Amino acid sequence: MTSIGTGYDLANSIFSPDGRNFQVEYAVKAVENGGTSIGIRCKEGVVLAVEKIITSKLLKPNANKRIATVDRHLGIVYSGMIPDGRHFVDRARDEARAWRDTFKSPIGTADLASRMGGYMQAYTLYQSVRPFGITAIVGGYDPSVDLPVDGEVGRGPSCGAGGKIPGKNFGGPGLYMIEPSGLYWGYYGAATGKGRQAAKAELEKLDLAGPGGESLTLEQAVKEAARIIYVAHDDNKDKDFELEMTWISGPEGPTKGLHQEVPRALREEAERLAKKALESDDEEEEGKDDKMEE
């Protein structure tokens, strides 16, 4: 590490001469040690999944949830330092509430990502704080029609709130990944944490940006998410893990626009398929080895 001994990594608010903030880079290292989390955006909604490493047998199975709901329609999953993530979620909930107080409507996915990106970035600016040791994935589904204003009593004007361009689609699924530097982009598929390389490779195969991704149904996305977490898990280094998955569909979909945990039956089915896919992969590899030996 070129940073060691130079002194430029001692404070957050100091650049190195070649224009790097080493504290932020160390924070990224913290993320790279965390359990893999991924997000998949498809036409019908968003799926979030996390590989929850079981650090102790004394932990209650399926308790200690890692994916958090913000307002009703947004989900946040993160890899890295969990207490940092908890605080990040608390802040996101505060932002969502402040948005409701001001605009009397739920916050959009892009707006939340923007605000949280700004919040994360502020922690790279000052001597007195350290950056967040997490990369967060924010998923949501913004409604395409006008929602009733909070507390509204009547139907309002029949023409609606206006501001809509005919023929243009509004709302839809949104997926953003926010890094410790505060950098955030919108993604078709996002992965972070320990197994991000393998997960990203798998996500790219799904062709989420292309015509294939468009045709991916939400249930398929759930199954792919489960498979990718299983692929990204490193059996040798880590012990057991639990798969936690949530999803957000549009108003016509299974979650009615809300962020919810994937039903247990579907999750178990997805896990079964994921394990089966892994086994058949292993067999193939073994087959190749045999051939080589021949």
Add this chain to the structure above:
Amino acid sequence: MDHRPQAWGRPRDDVYGPYDASYLHTSMPKTATQSPIVTGTSVIAIKFKDGVVMAADNLASYGSLARFTDVKRLRPFLSTSVVGFGGDVSDMQFLDRHLTELAIDEAYEAEGCSAGDVSSSPSSTSSSDSSPNKNGQLNASNLHKYLTKLMYRRRNSFDPLWNQILVAGFDSASQPFLASVDLRGTAFTSPSLATGYGAMLAQPIMRKYAATEEDAARLTREEAVKVVRECMKVLFYRDARSLDRFSLAVVTKDGVEISEDEVLEEQSWAFAERIRGYGTQTV
């Protein structure tokens, strides 16, 4: 020259005379809502064996003017309870927004604490896995207690929320629950309840069908809805601040059904001919 900070930016006393600060000291305390402005009239509700039926008309009056005619005064809470509002409509909006925030916060709590319970009992192959876990969330009884405290606190700060509220749903023992709270924080419960004019006109009718909890536990849903519709008709006949379009909510264990465009049918105004003492009649 007066250099004290209190005098900064003030007209000079030697030129303009001493500053008259009397307007800064009023003898009255701060006054907030002292009377309602835009109001909704009665809310009525009656228990039946599987739940509660509630109704309120869709009118918000501005004094005696029928100002807004598509007002929703029955608000669902967490899809397990219904809150019906009489009285000031802006205070109702405030409460509605407040309850929306409360519901969201409650869902966070439930997500944090009850999430592990679902799977800890492997025998339960509950499909409620996906539906929001209702255990640990506010039920109607909790919600009513909360609103009671809120209303009483506001009354004690001389800034009441000018509403009469009915809360319908289920209590902790999963029994149908119905209770009221008003702007003074007065709270009580009964098999049938009505606010405003309804307390005088609809309550006696509803008591014929559900005088006691036992009576209410024998009522079917259809009977309860019929009684409530009848009461809404009587209220429309007799209450000058009412409307013939109303909302009807039925709370059962399956959730909350609210229909907001009910219309009074089979009205008969024949009785009006026999009433003397109003309008242009010459007796």
